[in-house]
Amino acid sequence: MRPVSEFGRNATLLSVSTLTIMSGATISASLPDIAARFSDVPNVELLSRLVLTLPALFIAVFSPIAGLVIDRHGRKPMLVAALVFFALAGCSGLVADSLTGLLIGRAILGIAVGGIMTTGTALVGDYFAGPARDRYMGLQQAFVGIGGTIFLTGGGFLAELHWRAPFLIYALAFLLLPAALLFIREPVRTVAGQAAMPRDGLGPRRVMLLATLLAGAIFNMICFYMIPTQLPFYLKSMGLEAPSLAGMAIGLGQLVGIVASLVFARFRQAFGVMGVFALAFGSMGSAFALLSFAEGYNGILFAMAVSGIGMGTIMPNFAGAAMMIAPPHLRGRISGLLVASIFSGQFLSPILSQPAIGLNGFAATYALAGVAMLVAAFASLAARLTPRIPLRAEGGRS
Template structure:
């Protein structure tokens, strides 16, 4: 495997970019989708669910994918998930009503549940120590660099027609040959006699559940950027789909650049300390976004927000792998993945009424307060020895 290590890492990193495509690619199309299906009941909410519906199906499928990955292996599940991803993602090119468009997005969510769960599990299988921490930073960087490329491209293509960005999901088929060629099934742990290990393994489930809950809350709050930002910018009289793409791309670019330093940060700080700093940056960014009055101030706020997210997400993945015994790694990765995407799904359901009652500015201000509170809690956790990992 050593002679293929660069190819192996590269393949896993490109697989990671598929998860960000789920939403960011079509985010600039949301206003046009709302207008196209304006006669559909509850279209304001349902058009936003084009972005977020995959998340609930990720949440449902990821724990099952984790069990399957632990029991039957990683690679085959990844291949099946990537094929399903490509076909379901491109279904938006043909869907002639909002219902069928949402069905395709639901199937896409099932595929993402498999891809993300297996991707996190393989990171724990293939890498250890500082190599793992560096990889997790690169994974987040690639994910967000992918977000830049896909959302900006999606914005440009959405100016042609709102359906065209759905063609980008064919990227899954371009990455698939590398998965077949360079990824191998990790060897299962064996007992000293050479037979399969039968020892009972357990995890600290209180830590697992606390991590899952924290992941859920973080994602409910931060996902108001991709799900509501296009409409917030329109509220600021910025109506171009490509401008929306550039704005979300700026958010992802900032996150990608800082995520590349995660390995260095991890060599000097415990994960809870890094997490606290990232949450504080996100609190600052949301407060700045609440006060934004135009494109420039919004972009500055998004840069700060992206910087925070660029260290928060690798911290979550690092904790996930750290507290998961190898035999339970798929299950725990699936649970955290489910929490993440359940947060994505819940986000517009929670934020849309809040916007209706109080407005965009109040929404982002209150999210800032929530992130500040979580940063304080993370600082307290950093002082507890068992979390100093």
């Protein structure tokens, strides 16, 4: 592949990856005004919040289906179609005249994001291997972090103009369509030589590794999502009620996460897959413990800075590990299962954490999550140090 084409391909994939964070963050600032606009609708308080969370449910449901489709029919058609539906469904909030219509648009958006994320992850597995894949995964996570910061901030400013205005941001997907059509090439594996691919599945050992990986992704998101969903309320319980304080704290974690993701490949080369999991779970567990003991805003900021190390390294590590496990003919399906696991955890997080907070309070619940993540860190370290349980990449360390 010529350098210009390769640069265009990589730039397109990186740009597409930033869209996935838009499924919720872009319109979060509009939620109060959406509730006010449809105040005559029964259960509007619940339904207006579903505008934010409903995409995650449909991402989780549709991603495995998308994985099956792209393994059988190719990557590029799914990516192009998903970009179109992403833009149309995202922008539907500009014209939807009912809360039901708004929710239908958000459900379709979730389906589109599932297609984009699943296809994007599979394409990384197709295009890259070994250290090059690790470098790309880290760079991709940095782009997601930067995109999240830009879209969250931009959505907030646009929401001050009108609650519908943030939905304009979804039209950015239309700008990526020409690049996807021009630079994304169907991997040879998906259009030729299919009959030569083995059809005997993963085998018992890889199935066990994959099941453990997917369970870890669900667990990680259940715990991690306690930060954006519960931290503002935790700060309020401490007397820190300004919304900007929560935004700055979460933003600090994102900033550290961007830096950590840029050096992910070095961590991966030095510590191996399980070593990076130990580092990421350990930093997140320590951050949650620090949150539980924080007595003021400075303590919260320090905890969030520590959490950024885990935020920036664990997601590319999950994706990289999944691609190491997946044989080429199953990359799409395994990518879909990983995406489904991530968003299942995101959807379940407030459902599980809210009752625990009601019973035990914020500090104790954060402490409990911290202990659980530290246990995961020690388990990852034990696996890293046990030669009988390797997880090897092409040319990498276990």
